[in-house]
Amino acid sequence: MDNTEALSPKQDEFVENKGSRHPKGLWVLFGTEMWERFNFYGMRALLTLFMVNSLLIKEADAAIIYGGFLALCYLTPLLGGFIADKYIGNRNAILIGGSLMAIGQFLLFISASTFSGNVDSAKMFMWLALFIIIFGNGFFKPNISSMVGSLYPKQEKSKLDSAFTIFYMGINIGAFLGQFICPYLGDVKDATTGVRDIFAFKWGFLAASIAMVIGTVTFFILKNKYVVTPEGRPIGGLPKHNTSADFEEGETQTAKFSGAALGITGALFIVLFFVFRYLLVGEFGFKAVEMGQLIKGIIYPFIYAAGISLAFLIMSSAENKVERQRIWVIYIVSFFIIFFWAAFEQAGSSLTFIADNQTDRNIFGWNMPPSMVQIFNGIFVVLLAVPFSLCWDKLRARGKEPVSPMKQAMGLALIALSYFIIAHNVKDLGNSGLLAIKWLMLLYFIQTCGELCLSPIGLSLVGKLAPKRFASLLYGVFFISNAAGYALAGSLGALIPATGDKFTKAQEIGVNLQDVLDKKVTLTAEQAAAFEKAQLPLQNPTFAGFEIHNLFEFFMVFVVLCGIAAVILALISPILKKMMHGVN
Secondary structure, three states, X not given: OOHHHHHOOOOOOOOOOOOOOOOHHHHHHHHHHHHHHHHHHHHHHHHHHHHHHOOOOOHHHHHHHXXXXXXXXXXXXXHHHHHHHHHHHHHHHHHHHHHHHHHHHHHHHHHHHHOOOOHHHHHHHHHHHHHHHHHHHHHHHHHHHHHHHHOOOHHHHHHHHHHHHHXXXXXXXXXXXXXXXXXXXXXXXXXXXXXXXXXXXXXXXXXXXXXXXXXXXHHHHHHHHHOEOOOOOEOOOOHHHOXXXXXXXXXXXXXXXXXXXXXXXXXXXXXXHHHHHHHHHOOOOOOOOOHHHHHHHHHXXXXXXXXXXXXXXXXXXXOOHHHHHHHHHHHHHHHHHHHHXXXXXXXHOHHHHHHHHOEEOEEOOEEOOHHHOOHHHHHHHHHHHHHHHHHHHHHHHOOOOOOHHHHHHHHHHHHHHHHHHHHHHHOXXXXXXXXXXXXXXXXXXXXXXXXXXXXXXXXXXXHHHOOHHHHHHHHHHHHHHHHHHHHHHHHHHOOOOOOHHHHHHHHHHOOOHHHHHOOOOOOOHHHHHHHHHOOOOOOOOEEOOEEOOXXXXXXXXXXXXXXXXXXXXXXXXXXXXXXXOOOO
16 A cells, blocks of 8 residues: 555545546646736737837837747746745745736836836836746746646656646636737727727736736635645645655755856856857847847847756756656757747737738627737637547557657647648738738647647656756756747747838838839938838848748748758657657
8 A cells, every 4th residue: 555545635635546537736726827827928919019009119129029028938937946946945936926927017007008108218117027027937937837747646647748738728728818808908999990099008918917916816825725745745845845755766855066067057158158149140249239139149149058058057967877868858859849939939929910910800890909819829729728638648548649759749740831821821912912810710720739739748748757856947948948939939020021011101101112122222311211210121031041022931931940840850759769768
């Protein structure tokens, strides 16, 4: 008789692990994460449109700021995970993170309430808000994910794929609510003139702040009763209260990093930072002061350098071959995930701009706000999460379940397919045609299927492979792949070519924008000033030495990147399976 049977925990403390039932603690974490995602995705839906329309920031700069912001949101989990593992525990980290995000959203509300009086002051409030949200997310995200894995005893770790898929449904119920309510309140256009109410954004940000308060209070009230191990011990308390029962048999309970390893990691980070800085902006120094260049030249190199140097540090603490190879699997899979998120996170930048400027959003006589188009992702996840979970369970029962890296290769292939379809549907739009919203709905449907093959499976994989002593830190490493993907998403999103609205604005100035882009005409000083004020491009964007002339070429960038990544990951999946040493 094992310890679980001996203790005979009470039924009201958790759902006993029989059949396919999950602990009640999963549903507490589900609800907490749901409200946090309402807050985050609701704000995300409005952020770039708020920057462009209210704060008068250029679309390309807004895309880069957006990418940098999301990237840092997934970089700070490294810090939050480390502090939780070492000092304050998962529970306190979640409470701190939730409180900070609520404050940050309220500061965005203030920014959106004051920009008409002083746009510079409003921008300062926005920067402060984003800064606070970034650190709040860093405390919250890795710690709630690592607690899911701790709900299950060792003999039931096979349930983690379905548990994380259910958990992921909570994420997307929150995303659905946030992407509906916040745009409904904040992205408002006059029904007759089509002119956007630039003063309405504040209500969306306020709704996001209230949602985060609800989520934090919910966790605070229910954590002691339900967020416990099968034996009834609290999960995520202060690290000093951990016992040997919280770790795998024979596993070291404290992460130890030698002074030499820490020194090499610091030196490696500095060298890599300047290498990536040179590759991204072409300089080692800090001469550039333009916003987009500052973000690309500081935040993006910081993210890439931190990911690689931290990988070295954690690997230096691996104690045996099995542990080392399992950690390598996390790193390798994380690298390929970068390309998925670079494509997926166009939702908040380039796809939102296309939905705003060159899409017929009419649905049964209702003109959907452009920031709300992202809602289809949340809807499809809510509809598909349980079927996907059941599918994995049935395949596992038959012995035919794909290994986790193969599932993620499938996710990459699906997102490549989604952009291939949309690319061919925008090919003949020209400068004035409108994309039917059904094609964006199809894109989000296919991308959601890809997301369910990749993201919850990746969270589960880390839970099964990561040593307990730095589980939250390795979740932070996993999220750094999201960060790198979002950084790449910002750079790629800035490559969006001129959409139909830009040609209309140029025509109002008396200039044919196509002739300007083709370098057939030279603008006068007056025309150049008018172009600058109207935020119109003077040349086509370029990527890897290729000029992007239209939306078809823009979307094909994602087809190529994700398609190649999918093929390579599928080919090496058998090797990764061996390195996982029995974990699927």
